[in-house]
Amino acid sequence: MKNRIREIALDGTIRQNPTFRLVLGTCPTLAVTTTAFNSLGMGLAVTFVLICSNVIISLLRNVIPDRVRIPCFIVIIATFVTIVRMFMEAYIPDLYESLGVFLSLIVVNCIILGRAESYASHNPVGYSALDGLFMGLGFTVSITVMGIIRELLGSASLFGLKLWDANAFSIPFFTNAAGAFLTYGLLIAIFNVCYNAVDRKIKHNQHGKMLQSVETQTTAKEAE
């Protein structure tokens, strides 16, 4: 069980990172990452919806007929998105206005529907909740990193705090759509280069260990 939780955590945050590995949810990734605060807000909203929808879908996985599963998933997801919208409008109006239409568009976010379809509808509640949590975390961290980079370079601030005079140094390009694409592309490249390097090293180590154990076994057999 511990291993499974570890696998879910690694899948959600690194191996199947929705932003940098699966390239899902690109619309909010490009649109709302002008500031780190917006990115964090969007990430947390998506995480909440992911966890809640995964839990409910997992609970109802044996009840929902296969032929109406997608409409059911959408209704459930839309419900949680609406709840998030209502909550944000009531308690975090600034963030609500900043995210604008992209908050409502969480309904059609591929990550949420993808996880509902591929994971929550086939797995127990606990694991589905964890999958939602770690997928959401992976998404949140990814877009927050992107938001931090764009806000720093484009507006000379971080989470709304002015770090230096923007007129002295700032690259407004990064606050534009083209800057979002460039940042996103570079981060995907960096993430995958690092991931592949680590993955190769792990596999190399595993292969070495395997060879060593085979050699040990062979030596032991020969000694016998």
Added chain:
Amino acid sequence: MAQEVKDVAAETAETTASNEKAMKRGTVLQALKAIAVLVVICLVCGALLALCNDIFYISPEERARREEAKINAALKEVYPELSNPETVTINKQYAANAMYGSVKKVVRSEDGVYIIAAEGIGGYGGSITVLVVIGSDAKIINWKISDVGGETYANDVSKHQGEWYIGEQISTDIALIKHGGATMTSTALNNAIKMASYYAMNVLNLGSNPQKDAEDAIAALLADTDYADYTFAVNSDLKYRAALSDENNAMSYFFVGSKEGASETLDAYVYNVETEAKVVILKGNLGYTARHEQDAVIAKSEDIADELVTKVQDLNYYEFKIHGYLEDFRLAQYIAITDGWDTDDARINSVCVGEDGAYVVNATGKGGFASGTVTVNVVIKDGVIADLNVESHESQSYLSDHILNIWDTFKMLFVSNGIDTKFDTTPPVDEGSTPGHTGATYSENAIIRAVNYACEYVKSLTEQGGTN
């Protein structure tokens, strides 16, 4: 054997039919179940949302308070010295302009500074809302984009806050500062500044405002009872009204005209002969969104206005002149005589025909010998000379001394005579004949010749059956 085979076949067919029936029933049941589940999920979700809506309900008062707080924060940001902000009621007459945009909110600070939230039209349906701070000296203190609307490059333009337009006098002609790559947004900003200026000049009485001055001039002109006023049409779809005022010995007139069929509306045009000032005022929705189309409409309206001026300038000028001695004269037609009607003794310059059928003939008579000319206006009504007036004279030293001093008596020699009367010229002194009536024989002769020729001209017109 054959019977057995038949039985088995019948049994198989029966089983198959039964299975098909069951399958169909099963499919229907499955569909019903799917629908039921979907409906139940929808109902539960709806109930949950209703509950959440109740929990997270935001009252209208709270919304209004938030909006107010947001606006105040933005106002404070754009004008940190803001104190005791007072929201000014918007004058709807000037709250929108088809070329620039609209005014959404006006706030007055205690120190007399106004902050106007103006929406400027950009391009392709986009617009931005800008808070424009205008000082009591009618200069722009600051601005800030508060709502980017449909313009995506507002951030690029916002960078120039505190730089562009600062310190400039408010005006609707304020020059556009173009920003490469964000042309529409910079146009929207320029229009927002113009809209704020337009409102400030018209409603808040800040800065000079030629359009308002012109409108005031029209109002004053209409309030003045001493003006000529008539309506006529240049062509079937272009109608206008003109008024004439001789206040301060300056002729000014305006047109209130419209070209039927829509958007090309010329509402008013003011022209003053002395100052040659003209202002075109365009109001109403022009029905165009693209700037170049609006410019085209304005240019066309100006052309129409110029055309109107050219057409009626002469008419008004002569009517104005005639008013000096014929107050209630209303000009119906002006005839400029460019060829013919020019002899060695006299010539006809022009004829003004009044609405009541009166003719005012401008004629020049020649005195004789080496003397100059006298130009008179002969008023002929119903075939009778109704009045006579000297407009100008040339090299007639005796005229002012002798004839003008006794003009009221002298002109009675002509008044009340029919146009068939042929007035005799007094024989010139140097030809050895008796002196004339006035002792200014050459001038007298010039006047008589002019009157005779005027009568002859009107007679010819009457014989032709009216004016040509």
